[in-house]
Amino acid sequence: MANQMGKYRLLALDLDGTLLNDRSEISETNAKWVKHAVDAGVTVCVSTGRGFVSALPFAEQLGLDTPMITVNGGEIWTKPHAIHRRTLLDSEKVMKLHALAEKYGEVWFWAYTTEDIYNKERWVGDTFSRNWLKFGYYTEDTDILSEILKEIQAWDGLEISNSSPYNIEINPQGVSKATALMEVCRLLGYDMSEVVAVGDSMNDIAAIRASGLGVAMGNAQDEVKAAANVVTGSNQEHGVAQVIQNYVLRS
Template sequence: MNKVLFIDVDGTLISFTSHKVPDSSIDALQKARENGCEIIIATGRAYTDLEDLKEIPYNAVIALNGSDCVLRDGTSIARRQIPLDDFRKALALSEEYGFPIAVENDLGIFVNRRDPQVIALAEHVNHPVPPVVDIEKMFVESKCCQLCFYCDKETENEIMRQLPHLSASRWHPIFADINVKGVDKSTGMDIFVSYYGIDMSETVAFGDGGNDIPMLRKAGIGIAMGNASETVKAAAGYVTDSVDDNGIYNALKHLKVI
């Protein structure tokens, strides 16, 4: 069965409980690849931050919520960087409202300061706490496609009204990913469907977070994990079991992909 599988990472491939990819998911995706499926990772992470997925036979990555589309070997297919003027406005607003801001690039995640939310998020995804740097210097010297605001939803709403060229998405209540407006995981899907010459109706997408909703809606079949919120489940055509209960394996068996 020649399908393209678009798969989120945190909470979909990687368990928030074990911080690992379940063996059943590895087995299912290896079988799907053997059966002719293309496998594309769709994540808020940078494509350089996928060491945990080395056993997954993926072809490409929709990284940084659609802002950076890359083949597994690092070949760039498309990239949408944050404009410098928008970054400077965002940095000024973070200082005015008193929340940390992060730059995410191929080197990692870097913050202008640490607070309990920065530390809590790093622990939640089993990553080192981001280092504090001169964040404007880091932005200017790197290719940055995504920022991170460590603030609540109410603050985000107020801030984003002042950043009309950027958009926010969330999969956790303590932070928001910030990208160029009009870019999300579903726009990354468009790029790779064209690249592989496969119709969108032949796609399957898996996700659990708010930033997966555009992808789940666009896919031929959108599958929400059992651990997803009710809002995410409502956007999907099918709800599988949780990541810890063999959700990916069970869904691919249900669809007769494996």
């Protein structure tokens, strides 16, 4: 049977600010066009900073049984519930990151373990008894945010990004949505040139640069737009559906 697809075989979609609107929903228009892409044989891969548990409902809503990238690439799933690879964040580093968060009283922080999510309101007694994946800071005080950023940029072994202008996300060095996408391509026998990666934040930049077509959302941070090949509509304008219509199913 002739290949109905164009040159792109994998569509990697960020969730917040990308596939999801500002109410954290997948619009009917986005859902419809994702289904068209799947029906045409495109592999649709959820690629998010979220943990598996909070990403899963969206993959299920779309009926996806394909690879997933969660916690910015800290976890790669061959399909929902089937873990392929985890990269842990050293407990000692988590302790240091937590101590830094405590130094700034008003900053919100959170962290994922393989089992759970902890935050400012609920922290663990013993950091070393958990398997950590990611740590994050959030504050709308950008001066404090850049102080924290400056501090942790001086530390070794961390991959630093964000998923909004008001947060900092920390994974183990070398862990990103880009390296995870490369691994997904290796699993599926695809080339990175056959990938369309769509996102809006700093945690999407490496993947956008590494993919055959890197797409920034209309609501993306400026640096993300600068790194992308094309800019699509915002997450309130079904930007993902536009990508599928204009590039994935067009070529």
